[in-house]
Amino acid sequence: MKTFSRILTAILIFGLFVHRASATLDDALSFALEAADPYVKEGFTVREDYWGGDLGVKQKKAIMQQLFKGNEYWFWMGTDVSNAVVSVHVYDSDGNLAEVESWHKAHFAAARVTPKHSGSYYLIVEIEKSDEERTHWALAYGFR
């Protein structure tokens, strides 16, 4: 009976942990989509997909993306950690900064690109500052 109760407790703790992890990622995505909201009104189509995970402070993650000349893109990054400073920047395949503007604020970061060429680009996301050991982040993008 004791063993059963221990297993049950372990399952409950694991369940809570999994729930918490997915909840924080969902929260990060909510912030990314909140950042996107004003741009939707400007005619940007927000893709119904997102990318995310968790990173330590000063850790970076690169995501490769195909961008097309003729489109304009906004990338929005969100985090659920209120005092975290996050950033997203876009580089071309030669490693040159490709964005035309970017901004940061609590919970959010964003970058805009009007590609000079169609091809591969790198989105570099980073947790610049955070009180948490691991900080959840989510990235969404829109185009027009």
Place this chain on the structure above:
Amino acid sequence: MKKRGFALLLLSSLATSAIASDPPRHIDLGAMPATVVDDVIVPVPSEVFGVLDKLGTPNWHEVLRPTQSNAIGERAQVALLLGTVIAEGFIAVEAQESEEVKKIGRNVLNLASAVGVRKSVAARSKAIIDAADRKDWQRVRLELDGALTDVKTAMIELHDEQLAQLVSLGGWLRGTEALTTVVNRSYSKDGAELLRQPALLEYFQRRLKEMEPRLRKNQLVAKVSESLVAMKPVIEETGDVSAKDVEKIHDISADVVHAVNTR
């Protein structure tokens, strides 16, 4: 308009309050550990079609073709077929053919049933049909995009990641065929440049290589794999993509899409 401008201004001004370092003008991508660069975002067909629309007014009616309503072949073929049908949905939207879009919405559901993910796309299929009835093309695009995401997510949940990759590949191949059809009819350097997709090609090739041997040996999957190898020299082109190159990619993609649609 003023409110929108104000919202953007507010976000921009709030931005100054955060402390973030300026990004370097240049980074050494080669020095980045491979584990850091493991994600590739596969674009949705609307991203390509949107550019084509800006370059001219393609006759999408000529590009649009009827879709398969029922599953054919093994699961791998159904997954590829599902991808091509969803891509056809985007073409039907460009052509503003509401009856065809509705048919595609129903076909997506039939094919999703055949690979065991009917439940996850039932609501999308209905939303596609409803939006097509209202001729709300923007909404149809979003629902098609959502259908693609839902199908793949459901397959991943069922531990069918490899089939999910085939759905993406099917969509990409039909999208590439449609793109080359349009560019072939009225060649422009900017239109042809849309074919420059080296990262995507490499990503798909990597995913095919990682597939289990049984799937890799599937005749159709092997054909898809060969078609990517044949396309590679043009897709990786760093200079201008010529009309001849466009034609070459068209022939390769048309041939493999035909195979996907054939019993």
